[in-house]
Amino acid sequence: MTNTISPNKPLRSATRVQMITLVGVFAAISTILMFIEMPIPFMPPFLKIDLSGVPILIMGFMYGPLPAIYVTIIKDAIHMLSSQTGCVGELADMIILCSFSVVSSLLYRKNPSRKGVVISVLAGAATITVVGSLANKFMLIPFYTKVMLMPLEAIIEACHAVNPMVDSMNAYILFGAAPFNLIKGLILSVLTLLLYNKMSGFIRSRMA
DSSP states (O other): OOOOOOTHHHHHHHHHHHHHHHHHHHHHHHHHHHTSOEEOTTSOTTOEEOSTHHHHHHHHHHHOHHHHHHHHHHHHHHHHTTOSSTTHHHHHHHHHHHHHHHHHHHHHHHSOSHHHHHHHHHHHHHHHHHHHHHHIIIIIHHHHHHHTTOOHHHHHHHHHHHOTTOOSHHHHIIIIIHHHHHHHHHHHHHHHHHHHHHHHHHHHHTOO
16 A cells, blocks of 8 residues: 655645744734833823734734734733733733734735735724724723722723813713724724735735
8 A cells, every 4th residue: 555645735734834933923023012002192091002913913914813813812911921900901902903803814815915905904993993992891991990999980080181071981982992993903004004015925925
């Protein structure tokens, strides 16, 4: 009997090794980028933007949503070790970036082109605006008040000092969480599109 080896098997193994390697590399890059935070005028003081989502979106374009989620989890798990928000900030980031990467990667892989990138990241930005609002209202803010032992009134007061329109939970969602996540989504979208223009060949060559 002659043993036959599928010619695709070595290729699949090599692709898997490349994917695992890039998960580690992109997780390291995302971890570093998350330390560089930027406040937004008139936004609640604890809402800050970082660019750690860009490598995650690129990973999703190359290998699909699951590796992008791996990068997100690794990055946020590392930041939880030095969390100043009782891990609530990292949990929020995980929810937002996982939502963004899943939607954008699935759409892009149906249309792997520059136009596909534009459509996918804009859909992702819209998704995190909705997901972030719901998560803040029903999970993140209630969880934060319990973990940090800070009453909701104190959070609203701190937000009100920066943005007078924030005077209740619903106002915080409408004038704080929703516009913050939309702005964050659009910034990540623009940067991802610019990076894609430089990396499109590399990304397509590693699509699995």
